Amino acid sequence: MSDAGQLRKMAVTLAAPVDYRLRVGADELPLNSLIGERVKITYHGRIECINCGRLTKKSYSQGHCYPCSQRLASCDMCIVRPHTCHYHEGTCREPDWGDANCMQPHVVYLANSSGLKVGVTRRSQIPTRWIDQGAAAALPIVAASTRRIAGLLEVAIAKHVSDKTDWRRMLRGEPEATDLVAHRDELLEAVREPLERITEEFGPDAYAVESDPVAVQISYPVTEYPIKVRSLTLDKLPEIDSVLLGIKGQYLILEAGVMNVRRHSGYVVSLEAA
Numbered sequence: 001m002s003d004a005g006q007l008r009k010m011a012v013t014l015a016a017p018v019d020y021r022l023r024v025g026a027d028e029l030p031l032n033s034l035i036g037e038r039v040k041i042t043y044h045g046r047i048e049c050i051n052c053g054r055l056t057k058k059s060y061s062q063g064h065c066y067p068c069s070q071r072l073a074s075c076d077m078c079i080v081r082p083h084t085c086h087y088h089e090g091t092c093r094e095p096d097w098g099d100a101n102c103m104q105p106h107v108v109y110l111a112n113s114s115g116l117k118v119g120v121t122r123r124s125q126i127p128t129r130w131i132d133q134g135a136a137a138a139l140p141i142v143a144a145s146t147r148r149i150a151g152l153l154e155v156a157i158a159k160h161v162s163d164k165t166d167w168r169r170m171l172r173g174e175p176e177a178t179d180l181v182a183h184r185d186e187l188l189e190a191v192r193e194p195l196e197r198i199t200e201e202f203g204p205d206a207y208a209v210e211s212d213p214v215a216v217q218i219s220y221p222v223t224e225y226p227i228k229v230r231s232l233t234l235d236k237l238p239e240i241d242s243v244l245l246g247i248k249g250q251y252l253i254l255e256a257g258v259m260n261v262r263r264h265s266g267y268v269v270s271l272e273a274a
Contacts, residue, residue: 014216018221035244036244117164136219226258
């Protein structure tokens, strides 16, 4: 049994299958070896902000207290909508954070999670971002000089393909295989004019099409997918005691339902394996 500690999103390592560790307090608890076993996750009635540590009755922006959610640049709406980045307007909540995180190279990618989708991530977050989304395969297609430019490229491509993952569909099984390279070629042709406009506005170094990228194939430690996806939350069920059937994305797949670990960031919990 682990000591009670603050829950964070699971740590992952690309392997075959992905290696998962549950972060509880200062510990990283191996999870793959627990698949097929009964586990008990106990919520101790406390939520601590993952930034400042203060107690909060409700979690905002995946683990923050309300003041931090309003103050931190990492909690701003432009994080989920990169094209709305306003650093260039001088209104970034934390310019130093923006320098280190937004004004850095980003990648626009295609992924096959619940189906084909387009997304954006910092290059340093590959392949973690793809694993967190439960992608079965992913392919970088365009490298952008900043997060905002990557977001504008994503918006152009999203007119032709989804930019969201259907998490319920993702958790019901593996997606149908698809040729990401072929989709890349089709989409880049479809958005030729928007790409040209971005070059005109931001200059020739704004982005570059990835040359000969290779799709990354990702497998997950799942023995059984649910037929019907039932979401479990510690707010409604403070003790989850069930057999662990698998892990995909940031979800624990249990006989009783699925638990989004990232959504419970900041919750003080303990883990017990039978």
